[in-house]
Amino acid sequence: MTNDDVLAVFREAGALLEGHFILSSGRRSPVFLQKALVFSQPELSERLCKALAEKLTTTFGKIDVVAGPAVGGIIPGYELARQLKARAIFAERVDGKLQFRRGFAIAEGEKVLIAEDIVTTGLSFRETVEALDRLPGDVVGGACIIDRSSGKADVGCKLVSLAAVDFPDYDANDLPAELAAMEAVKPGSRGLA
Numbered sequence: 001m002t003n004d005d006v007l008a009v010f011r012e013a014g015a016l017l018e019g020h021f022i023l024s025s026g027r028r029s030p031v032f033l034q035k036a037l038v039f040s041q042p043e044l045s046e047r048l049c050k051a052l053a054e055k056l057t058t059t060f061g062k063i064d065v066v067a068g069p070a071v072g073g074i075i076p077g078y079e080l081a082r083q084l085k086a087r088a089i090f091a092e093r094v095d096g097k098l099q100f101r102r103g104f105a106i107a108e109g110e111k112v113l114i115a116e117d118i119v120t121t122g123l124s125f126r127e128t129v130e131a132l133d134r135l136p137g138d139v140v141g142g143a144c145i146i147d148r149s150s151g152k153a154d155v156g157c158k159l160v161s162l163a164a165v166d167f168p169d170y171d172a173n174d175l176p177a178e179l180a181a182m183e184a185v186k187p188g189s190r191g192l193a
Helices: 003-012 035-039 042-060 074-084 123-133
Strands: 016-022 028-033 065-069 087-094 097-100 111-119 138-147 159-164
Touching: 003 016, 003 035, 003 042, 003 159, 035 042, 035 111, 035 138, 042 074, 042 111, 042 138, 042 159, 065 074, 065 123, 074 087, 074 111, 074 138, 087 123, 097 123, 111 123, 123 138
Parallel strands: 065 087, 065 111, 111 138, 138 159
Antiparallel strands: 016 028, 087 097
């Protein structure tokens, strides 16, 4: 799939939004990818993750475990694991830090892939890498459906994306006039109680 093919799936789901959005990172953007609308449709999730799984197999070979951060990495992580014939686990926040709970375990020598939906700054990815550092297994790299940073984000490991885009984003104190004139909306999940 090309970048345009992936964005067409987001448009098909009504998930490519325009306005003034507060991203999970706190930065502002005129474009928001409401991936929940894509991942609520199993056939769209399967289409995207199957294409990504093909790239991942070529890049990393056999994967044993796909690990993602809650919330964004759960559905794509599960679907990628299904496509890769691997196990799917997720980390969740406990006292502000990502941890693997619920009896999730990784054995020594298992190849682990980190999965996310969309990467902007790479913060959730780096936090997942840190959580995995406390467990056995070998992190071979990471994957996401869309890399909003177009390869610029530090994710703490090699990243393979299905699409890389470069939508503009801004510091909240340095907005272009047309964006500053609109009310800001925070549709993401980080920081929700």
